[in-house]
Structures are given as structure tokens and as C-alpha cells.
Amino acid sequence: MPLQDIRSLNEEQLSEWVVALNEKKFRVKQIFEHLWKHNTASFDEMNNLPLSLRDALKKDFSFHKLSIIDKQTSKDGSLKYAFQLSDNQIIETVLIPSNRRSTVCVSSQVGCGLACQFCATAHLGYKRNLQAYEMFEQIFIANEESKLLFGYPITNIVWMGMGEPLLNYEHVVACIHYVSSPKGLGMSKSRITLSTSGITEGIRRLADDDIKIHLALSLHSAHNEQRSTLMPINKTKPLSEVANALMYYHQKTKLRISIEYLLLESVNDSLEHARMLARFCKQFPVKINLIEYNTHPYSNFKPSNTKQTIAFMDYLKSKNLIVTLRQSKGKDIAAACGQLANQTGMDSK
Known part of the structure; x- marks a missing residue:
């Protein structure tokens, strides 16, 4: 053994x-x-x-070290790493350079069990949680690669890779401690963002444990019934409960909440959807990140067209909401938002 x-x-x-x-x-x-x-x-x-x-x-x-078994470079400069774990499972990590900044997108689980309809990782299913050291090593290796390739260390860490971080709470929080400790990498927690599908007890626990990192909600619809179809987790964690947990997090931390919203053609991109989103976002201070949908073989969704995207964005701005349009990097190597489930990962199932 x-x-x-x-x-x-x-x-x-x-x-x-x-x-x-x-x-x-x-x-x-x-x-x-x-x-x-x-x-x-x-x-x-x-x-x-x-x-x-x-x-x-x-x-x-x-030491159960990670092994890099594949490394791909996008035409936009982003890099995707496939790591083999000690039990031969595969995870993916993305390194994204941008204007003297460098962001590492970290995976928290092998696969994911939440079955979000738009996400390629869902097709892997859930295998297991990652240990704190397996997440830390993703970050450390990305940091060394950033210094080697770009001439500067990583500036931001986002838990937006494979898996739901708040369903691996203990190990994710332990990793955050090691990353931010002066005896570890010494990174400021203000540089760390965790994205969740809405695990309400985890959101409240983050607040109570005084972790004080930035929190992002993967929302994608402010209509309960539709969100339950797109994201089955909404059946047990409906929007009202999620909103209450986010209000609690803001009250405890005083931090603005980021709202992630994929624009899917003829699904969630109408002005009525924009109105519902605006109402949801008036409950606490937010920044809305509209995300261009990245196609993959495991879903038939399409990205919204430019005209509809602009109309959606303009409506939100008219309601005095902070809105940005994020065009994910690494699409050509399946490293963009919602695409992490390459053939290597599928083969390990």
C-alpha cells in the first residue's frame, strides 16, 4: 500500500x-x-x-506528484495542461496571460456530478474530490510556467475549472490557506475568486469561516424553472435560497458578488431574461460577467448573436448595473469556460 x-x-x-x-x-x-x-x-x-x-x-x-501528460497552447497565448494524478485520473488546468496579468484556472474535482447542460465537464461524471495538495500543485506549476513563459508570476487564481469547489470545501479552503500563507506562496486573498453553482451551505460556511475571497455565482438564468433545467442543482438550491446565502456572504465580507451568465441563443438571452437578471442582481452589490458561450461536442447550444448580446448588455447598463462581456480565451484548444473535458479526460472514465 x-x-x-x-x-x-x-x-x-x-x-x-x-x-x-x-x-x-x-x-x-x-x-x-x-x-x-x-x-x-x-x-x-x-x-x-x-x-x-x-x-x-x-x-x-x-509524495504523490502530478505529471503533465499533455500541454496545448492556444493562438491567443493561453495554455491548457492535462495532469495525471497518482491514481491515473486526469484533470485539466488553464493558464491565461493578459496585459502583465496571469490567471490560473484551477480544477477542484475529477469530473463533476452536477450535470449542467451547457458544460462539457458534466459528461465526465463525478470521480472524486481533489486533495488540497493536488490543487496547490496545479497553482504552483502554473506559477512556475508563468514566470518562465511570460516573465512574471501568476497574479490571479480562479476556482473555475472542473468540479464544484464548495462540494470539496475542506480541501479547497486548505489549499487557499497554503496559497495565501506567508509560509506558502503568500498570495493575497483579494486575488482569489471561487465560482459556485450555488451550494448555499458552502457559501454561508465561507462567510462564517472568514475566508474573505471573491465569490462568483454561476447563474445563467434568473428564472427558477429554466435554471432547474439548465442546472439541476437549482431543484434543491432554488434562487431564493441562493440569493439569501449571497446576501449573507456580502453582509459578512462586504465584498461584491460576481454573477456569471452564459448567453445562449434563444434560450436565456431575451430582454425578459435581462429583466429577470436585473431584478435578481438588485438584491446585493454585484458585477455581472456576460460570457460568450463556447461550443463543444457534448451540447447543442449556440452563442447569442452580436445584436442580441449588445441589447442584453445595454438593458442591464440602463439599470445601473456593472456589466462586462467576457470572451473566454483558449477556445481553439478546448480550454475556455465550460469546455474542460478533453479526449484524454474522457478516456480515463
């Missing part, structure tokens, strides 16, 4: 293990920084630890 990955221990558990060996407490900080600041790949590389401690680490623990 494989040894436990040392990165599955939290700081308290690591401390208990070190103390049980009668080692000095400062060794905990040294090991922690090797794991979460430097992403050290082996115990032999921990040169500031005594040989006896390194041997003890080797005896009890291992």
Missing part, C-alpha cells in the same frame, strides 16, 4: 508527528515551507533538515 502523502497532513498534524520524534518545533516550519513555499519534490531536497529526520520522513510518508 502506498505511503501517505505528507501534504495530506495539516500543520497541527505535522507538528504532532515532529514532536513525537522529539525534534525541535522549528522543524515544523522548515518542513511546511518546503511543502507549501517551494513545492519540494523529495525529502532528499530538504537539505536544512538533519539526515535522521529526512530518513524518518521517508519511512512514514511519500
Whole structure:
């Protein structure tokens, strides 16, 4: 049976293990920084630890590192990485450069079980949650790639890849801690955004736990019945409950909520849909991101035409709402919003 990955221990558990060996407490900080600041790949590389401690680490623990099995570059400069996990499952991560900024789009699960009708990842189904270290490694590798390829580190982290982050709450929050800790990557939480389909208990828990990251709601329809068709999660987490949870999050954090809205031709792009969206968004401070739909083989939806998109956007602006139109990058390599489920991933099912 494989040894436990040392990165599955939290700081308290690591401390208990070190103390049980009668080692000095400062060794905990040294090991922690090797794991979460430097992403050290082996115990032999921990040169500031005594040989006896390194041997003890080797005896009890291992590293289950991610392997890059595919890397594709878009004509717009975005990169998509396919990572193989220790159990041979596949996940995808996207690195997006833009005007001295670099954003990594992180996956939180292998596949996804929410069956959103417009999303390619849904066709993988749900396999398992990712460990905190599996998400951290996506970020660390993307950071190193950004420095190598673009000359600067990542500036933003978005949990908008494969999976529903709030259905993997413990590991996602642990990863956020490692990414933002001065003993880890030291990134500001103001640079981190988590997108959710509307897991209300997770939204409230984020607020109560004082995580203070930016929150985005994957909405796509402000009509309950239609949203339940597009996103079955709405049957158990209807819009009224989601809105209450978002109000609670804003009250606790004072942060503006981002609303993600795919424009689907003749589905959710009429002026009546815009009116419903405006009403929903008047309940708390928001920024609306309208998203051009990215086609893929697992859905028959089409993107809204330019005329309808402009009319939809203009209506929202007339209601004094902050609105942007986001054109996803990486479409030509199936790395754009809603496209993460390439053939490699499908083959691992």
C-alpha cells in the first residue's frame, strides 16, 4: 500500500508527528515551507533538515506528484495542461496571460456530478474530490510556467475549472490557506475568486469561516424553472435560497458578488431574461460577467448573436448595473469556460 502523502497532513498534524520524534518545533516550519513555499519534490531536497529526520520522513510518508501528460497552447497565448494524478485520473488546468496579468484556472474535482447542460465537464461524471495538495500543485506549476513563459508570476487564481469547489470545501479552503500563507506562496486573498453553482451551505460556511475571497455565482438564468433545467442543482438550491446565502456572504465580507451568465441563443438571452437578471442582481452589490458561450461536442447550444448580446448588455447598463462581456480565451484548444473535458479526460472514465 502506498505511503501517505505528507501534504495530506495539516500543520497541527505535522507538528504532532515532529514532536513525537522529539525534534525541535522549528522543524515544523522548515518542513511546511518546503511543502507549501517551494513545492519540494523529495525529502532528499530538504537539505536544512538533519539526515535522521529526512530518513524518518521517508519511512512514514511519500509524495504523490502530478505529471503533465499533455500541454496545448492556444493562438491567443493561453495554455491548457492535462495532469495525471497518482491514481491515473486526469484533470485539466488553464493558464491565461493578459496585459502583465496571469490567471490560473484551477480544477477542484475529477469530473463533476452536477450535470449542467451547457458544460462539457458534466459528461465526465463525478470521480472524486481533489486533495488540497493536488490543487496547490496545479497553482504552483502554473506559477512556475508563468514566470518562465511570460516573465512574471501568476497574479490571479480562479476556482473555475472542473468540479464544484464548495462540494470539496475542506480541501479547497486548505489549499487557499497554503496559497495565501506567508509560509506558502503568500498570495493575497483579494486575488482569489471561487465560482459556485450555488451550494448555499458552502457559501454561508465561507462567510462564517472568514475566508474573505471573491465569490462568483454561476447563474445563467434568473428564472427558477429554466435554471432547474439548465442546472439541476437549482431543484434543491432554488434562487431564493441562493440569493439569501449571497446576501449573507456580502453582509459578512462586504465584498461584491460576481454573477456569471452564459448567453445562449434563444434560450436565456431575451430582454425578459435581462429583466429577470436585473431584478435578481438588485438584491446585493454585484458585477455581472456576460460570457460568450463556447461550443463543444457534448451540447447543442449556440452563442447569442452580436445584436442580441449588445441589447442584453445595454438593458442591464440602463439599470445601473456593472456589466462586462467576457470572451473566454483558449477556445481553439478546448480550454475556455465550460469546455474542460478533453479526449484524454474522457478516456480515463
